[in-house]
Amino acid sequence: MTHTNRITTPFTGQSTAAEVLEGVDLRGRRAVVTGGASGIGVETARALAAAGAEVTIAVRDLDAGKRTAEDIAATTEGAAVLVAPLDLADRASVAAFAAAWEGPLHILVNNAGVMACPETRTPEGWELQFATNHLGHFALAVGLHPALAAAGGARVVSVSSSAHLRSPVVFDDIHFRERPYDPWLAYGQSKTANVLFAVEAARRWAGDGIAVNALMPGGIRTALQRHVTEEELERLRAQAGGGGITWKTVEQGAATSVLVAASPLLDGVSGRYFEDCQEAEPNREGTRRGVAAYALDPEAATLLWQVSADLLDL
Template sequence: MRTEQSPLNSGFGFHTTAEQVLAGRDLRGFHAIVTGGYSGIGVETVRALVRAGARVVVPARDLDKARRTLRDIPEAELERLDLGDPESIDAFAARYVASGRPLHVLIQSAGVMACPLERDGRGFERQFATNHLGHFLLTAGLWPALRRAEAARVVSVSSLGHRICAVDFDDPHFAHRPYDKWIAYGQSKTANALFALELDRRARGHGVRAFSLHPGEILTDLVRHLSPEDLRRVGAIDATGNIQPPEVTGFKTVAQGAATQVWCATSPQLDGRGGVYCEDCDIAPAVGGDSPEKRGVRPWARDAAAARRLWELSEQQLGREFFIG
């Protein structure tokens, strides 16, 4: 059934942790892939899923870093994947599909934020290419495994950054407009939400549902490209450059930041639902484009026509049809 973009009053909230979301759950026999699972909230997501009994694959561009980061979670299975390299994406997906395992949940937690202008070999801007196009291609490659699960979820990690702007369909890679790191980030996060919306529309008949979410403001490696001025502006550091604790900034801890993506991936409260944007372990309210609030999803990130247009643009740019059948 189609779900309206309105809160469920889930009983969870801002301070909920990933472990609390899964309290009492038994996920043995549950197979998951978590991109970005060796950094920031991805690590806590993997930890919570593994503790609940799930089998988790963590694809990584830097396997040595992944091994070091996940050394206390030996159950996590590491695989090589570079979301900026279509050949690497195809190879990873082919290996997983060939293993014969189902894929009950794909959590797309990897991403880059507000980096200087970089282009890959195709001329694609890095944030749009990694945050959206890489995950689009990965989901397409893993489609047989998602279908094999019979009831699967794809969880696309967006951000409150989506409120910055819509996707510029005429120039997504800044070929004809000045590059702005925040505009580039904002459109990539809007793309994450639109991808989940359209994937859910196309895939629900096959038992695959999709969700997008804002994990919360969290101080992780994702901010590595931000200047001290950027960090002071958002309150992450004080005037002398010292990192502010969560109780001062109002940010979430990493464990709290992982909670919403774990909730979207596993919660029975979302059974029969999909295509919605979530925050604080609940469906977020729909708000206007001029809303002064940080909460809520803006109109351009829940626009069905824009979601279809993004899907078509993605297939065109990747030279690949994402066939769902």
């Protein structure tokens, strides 16, 4: 599914989150950023708070969350940053977060994630990257749907990755029960799921005025890569043709997230995939840019929604 009218903006891969939201007034809006205490999550929360939004950072590590909230408050005039516990791999934790939310929610940034970890399973037997990166965020968004619908014009942000180009969602063996576990294929599949979620949620929730888009933040060295050695990164760089990975700062890495979350340039835009502050072109084989056709496939998106709802008993 390709859109003929590709969305472009004056911003680039070098733009920072603060630049993207310069002059944008988010006073009276409420936002949730998952994984808001590390990496680009911190800068996403900071930029939204600086623009006037009340930001709740949803984190596993409450102490890290509190330190982040204090840091943002100390460096950002008038910032309102709250901290709440959320473990995306724990269904009870996700349900508790959604149940505790009161009032409208204008912006949900599904930012947290695990990358290329050793084979790990949740108590349900689910592969951890798919369970955290996709299923946890799916359950959270569905649980918060009434709050998003109540906001009028809410936005949901699904942080994906160019790693989605590594694998479609393998519906026959999502949890690597039949095939040997591969950390990068598992990560890639979960990131494709993040795009497919945006495609289907955009369709289902259009009538509620909820826009849902996915994005690739760019290559940023953060705690997300804690399972990735320098040797592995060198191997990936070589695979990508030497100069394949250009690193961004965290402020630049958060720019596309906040564009999708709050820029008036994207009013009415939904179900699309962005990178470097532009809607992505279709991927050309052999490159690490753009979006794979399978990640925007509406049939796969509908199937993933059904599979996810069944797994979670929603």
